[in-house]
Amino acid sequence: MSVDQSRATVFFDRDGTLNPDTSYIKTSGEFVLFPDAVTAVKRCNDAGILVLVVTNQSGLARGYFSQADLDGIHRCLREQLRDGGAWIDDIFICPHHPDDGCQCRKPNPGMIEQAMARYPIDLAKSYVVGDKSIDVELAAKTHVKGLLVTTGPTSAEELRMIRAHHLPVAYVAECLQDAVDWILADVECVG
Ligand SMILES: [Mg+2]
Numbered sequence: 001m002s003v004d005q006s007r008a009t010v011f012f013d014r015d016g017t018l019n020p021d022t023s024y025i026k027t028s029g030e031f032v033l034f035p036d037a038v039t040a041v042k043r044c045n046d047a048g049i050l051v052l053v054v055t056n057q058s059g060l061a062r063g064y065f066s067q068a069d070l071d072g073i074h075r076c077l078r079e080q081l082r083d084g085g086a087w088i089d090d091i092f093i094c095p096h097h098p099d100d101g102c103q104c105r106k107p108n109p110g111m112i113e114q115a116m117a118r119y120p121i122d123l124a125k126s127y128v129v130g131d132k133s134i135d136v137e138l139a140a141k142t143h144v145k146g147l148l149v150t151t152g153p154t155s156a157e158e159l160r161m162i163r164a165h166h167l168p169v170a171y172v173a174e175c176l177q178d179a180v181d182w183i184l185a186d187v188e189c190v191g
């Protein structure tokens, strides 16, 4: 770790990235990580990278599930990681409806701003990994590298959007392990 303590950071999207996006996961019983997620996150942990989750959860505003349900889902997420020796350092949630005009719903940068207020983050060594164009757009807005994983339900459409809007995408990964391979090599290069 560098002397100034500011850390390389990976901001992982949740649905479609760490776990299959089954459209509004409402209970912890529905939550299961992708098979390669534990190892992918553990490799980031072992490399000293700060691991954060940034997730839009408008299902809260829509009344599809409660904060207690979401807390239960995230306990389940943490337990599944812990069983494999991996962990998430923190989870940032946008609970708002798209019509609320909040600053935290991706692609708005609010969740990354919240994270930067709480942790010493080295933006030059930071990455957003997600399955949607909004994740790549978030990365562009916050001047970090954006990686698309094509494990979401709409990956072809997301790639079209990224190209149509000329969003800078650092790497298109076929799975989480592929994304983490790229990140660990890049962190080395950036030094
Ligand atoms: Mg997603």
Ligand SMILES: [Zn+2]
Residues within 6 Å of the ligand: 094, 095, 096, 102, 103, 104, 105
């Ligand atoms: Zn929000």
